[in-house]
Amino acid sequence: MTAELLPARPPVANQEHSRRLASLRERMRLLRLDAVAVASPEAIYYLTGLDHHGYFAFTLLVVPLRGDLALVTREMERSTVRAQVPHCEHVPFGDGTDPATAAALAIGGTAAPHGRVGTEDAAMFFPPAIHSRIREALPDREWLDATPLLSEAMAVKSTTEVEHMRFAAALSDAAMAAGIATAGTGVGEHEVAATVQHTMVSGGGQQPGFVPMIRPLRLLDQEHVSWAQRQLEPGSGLFIELSGCHLRYHAPLSRTVYIGRLPDGAARAHAVALAGWHAALAALRPGVLTGEVYAAWQRATGAPTPRHHCGYLVGIGFPPSWVGGGEVLGIRPGGRVRVAPGMTFHLMSWLPGHVMSDTVLVTQDGAEPLTNTPRELKVVN
Structure with a gap:
């Protein structure tokens, strides 16, 4: 040879x-x-x-x-x-x-x-x-x-890489808006998925490392399963997690929406998840340790059962993942990785009854969300 x-x-x-x-x-x-x-x-x-x-x-x-x-x-x-x-x-x-x-x-x-x-x-x-x-x-x-x-x-993105991630984030926001607009009573999860996929591709995106994760809240703990031909039912919650992909760079986000009406406890779960996300965002600053960011999230949510992370580094990704392989640098309990400007994280607030997340960029002064789909409580008919 x-x-x-x-x-x-x-x-x-x-x-x-x-x-x-x-x-x-x-x-x-x-x-x-x-x-x-x-x-x-x-x-x-x-x-x-x-x-x-x-x-x-x-x-x-x-x-x-x-x-x-x-x-x-x-x-x-x-x-x-x-x-x-x-x-x-x-x-x-x-x-x-x-x-x-x-x-x-x-x-x-x-x-x-x-x-x-x-x-x-x-x-x-x-x-x-x-x-x-x-x-x-x-x-x-x-x-x-x-x-x-x-x-x-x-781990630290250049100016060029950040621009790629901004493009991916715009694709993510557009796809999430389209998915939420499609969801409603009697709509199939697969129909939401089709709209999301079409929006990402027609907007100039590539195949992401993960397909969109779209499933009812009752299946939330099955973390890496996606849609089926199930119809959305009144009073249920729908979890949507997706990422646009531009030049192999990803900017994931997730939202939880409710069909027809809010189930018991949904408003409280949303408020706690949102408070946790804002606390983690405020803590994510240059020089801090990832464990400190996790601690801020846990204090704000009062999560009784520690989660394995409340975010992770994201950027270049190929199937079967948008995070770059099996080892993920996460924002974990006791994490000792020092945060630096130019890092980009999928920052998550994941609770049993509600999930929300965005991709954020660490700047010299703090953290800037790259995805900006509205974060208020959402009910679709």
Whole structure:
């Protein structure tokens, strides 16, 4: 198997990718890393801009301290690689062959024997078996977990990234407005979903990492199930959570609406959830710890049962998630992550009887909501 060096082009796709690559290589230099290999679609996209649906198959980007990037993909992705990332050396593997062989070839060409290699240990997209076979093929390299190198950089958005998220937020608001306008007595959940999906796509959006989550409040605790062909009934609540997607950037929001009339306790649940959301928003400031933000939310809601988080970092996402893989940096009890300007969070106030959330941007002075669908109690007929 040999690598295919595609025609010479500029060393990176654009200035944004150039800045990101230079920043990564500076941290690699400080850690004396000869190469870094990343497998998550979000990290590969962050560094190269490769945007396709082929990430379901093993894909690996190898970043050397100096020289050309190498991209390991299925052979059939050749045309996509050529079109989207011509500055990368393409190392393909055929169906029925071991991708670890191609990955070892790419890494071995950038990290000499006894060199130090950092890998993004994202198990969802870097299967342990492939990871192990790569190490077996290159036993004389020193291996380190380099996951934090990318996750920390990606946590803080540039001005360009914030603009992408503002576009995604506008799509989210438009889709939520359309979904709420469609909901009503006798309407099917699937009809609400169809309106939401149409609005996001017709507005210029891409397929989001998650489909919209649309279900009755009685199924609220089934957190990742979505619509069915159930009709909305008077006196019931409907949970809608969605995100527009623009250039793979997401801005989720959720609202709870009521059909026909308010059920008992709905007004109180809404008031508590809204108070919690405002408390978390006020606490989300540069320099604070994520655990302090969670504590502010819990004090305002008096939540008797601690929830696993009241928000999480959001930005680049590919299916099956809009949060960038299985590990989510959340606003959790006792969280020790320090909040910084440029971070974007899906800030949630999730209680058993009512949920609301928005995507917010941490600024120099506090936090700015990017999604702005009205937050008052909503009843639809």
